[in-house]
Structures are given as C-alpha cells and as structure tokens.
C-alpha cells in the first residue's frame with residue numbers, strides 16, 4: 001500500500017461512526033489526490049479557487065469538492081457549477097453572492113456558516129452574536145439557492161488542549177441552540193465542521209460531524225512552490 005493510502009486508513013481508523021472525513025489536499029499535486037481516490041476517498045477539501053477548479057477538471061467526476069478557505073466574492077462564480085459544500089461562508093455579502101451564482105447555475109449550494117471562535121485576529125467568520133442574528137434574518141430567508149447545513153469553526157492554534165476543547169464545546173452549544181430554535185423544522189441543519197490534523201480527535205469528542213484533515217494524510221505542504229497540476 002502506498003503512503004497516502006496508509007495514512008488515510010490510519011486516520012479513518014480513529015474516526016467515530018458518523019464523522020465524515022474531508023481530505024484536505026491543498027498544495028498537493030493531482031497524483032497524490034488520485035492515490036487517495038484510489039484508496040476510496042471521495043471527499044476533498046481545497047482552499048484556493050484556481051487550484052480547485054484545475055483539479056476538478058483533471059480528476060474523476062464523482063469527487064465531492066468542499067471549499068474550506070476564505071472565499072472572495074468575485075471568485076464564487078468559478079466554484080458555483082461544481083462545489084458540493086462551502087465550509088467558509090463567513091459574511092452576509094458572501095452568502096448573497098453564493099446565492100446569486102447558484103441561481104445562475106440552476107442549483108442550490110450547501111453552505112456552512114463559519115464561526116469566528118479562535119483568539120486570533122486573522123481568522124474569518126461570524127461571531128456567535130452576529131451568526132444568530134443572521135440566521136434569524138429575513139435577508140437569509142430570501143436566499144432561495146443557498147442551504148445552510150450547519151456550522152464550521154477553527155480553534156485557536158495553541159497547545160492548550162483545554163482551551164481547544166472549550167472552544168469546540170462552545171461551537172457545539174451554539175449549533176444545538178440553533179438546531180432547537182431557528183432550525184427546529186429543518187433536518188438539513190445537521191453538520192458541525194471542526195477539527196484538523198492537530199485537533200480532530202478533540203473535535204470529535206465535542207460533537208464534530210466533519211473533520212478536515214490534510215497533513216496527516218498527504219504530508220507537509222510546500223507553500224514556497226506555486227501550485228501546478
């Protein structure tokens with residue numbers, strides 16, 4: 001078995017029932033994604049629009065492409081025809097544009113609302129207050145081609161596992177509160193995307209239904225080289 005298939009199986013062996021694995025393949029070449037595909041993986045996560053569109057064109061059509069990176073509104077149109085799930089819907093403006101481009105493609109795009117929970121300036125997303133207000137808004141109701149299927153969050157990049165656990169738990173509590181109120185009649189609201197290579201084991205103990213694991217499967221990323229396929 002090749003290295004990627006082995007890594008993939010190792011990660012899958014640690015997942016609880018019902019937790020979906022998103023294999024985060026950004027910065028890795030087509031051949032490595034193909035290896036993961038050959039080992040049975042069908043859900044891939046990418047965070048750059050140019051990269052994911054090139055990979056989508058080159059790889060088998062039954063792959064489900066999840067977009068997990070910060071998305072600029074002017075690039076939504078490139079993803080709209082094929083993306084399965086956008087994890088990083090992080091502003092009302094972006095939701096509006098996703099809706100517009102989805103409508104043009106005659107489809108409904110599933111999205112996760114990204115929460116900002118980390119104690120870092122750089123992470124995008126709604127605060128819980130902003131998220132609650134937006135989820136209850138008429139503005140969101142009017143977006144007929146967007147379906148919110150849950151929430152996504154990233155924990156602070158720290159070694160403090162208690163802090164990470166507390167952050168994930170706060171996401172679960174928010175999700176549960178929304179599920180019991182705004183989404184009480186909407187079974188589509190069901191996903192909590194949280195957990196990466198360094199913290200997915202903690203995340204799944206705090207209610208994660210989707211983990212986004214990259215380097216544990218594909219190895220370290222080389223950011224110094226531009227992506228080429």
Ligand SMILES: *Cc1c(COP(=O)(O)O)cnc(C)c1O
Nearest residue numbers: 024047068196197212213214215
């Ligand atoms: C890159 C990335 C991941 C995967 O990170 P690893 O540490 O390589 O597992 C997960 N989520 C998001 C949003 C990312 O950008």
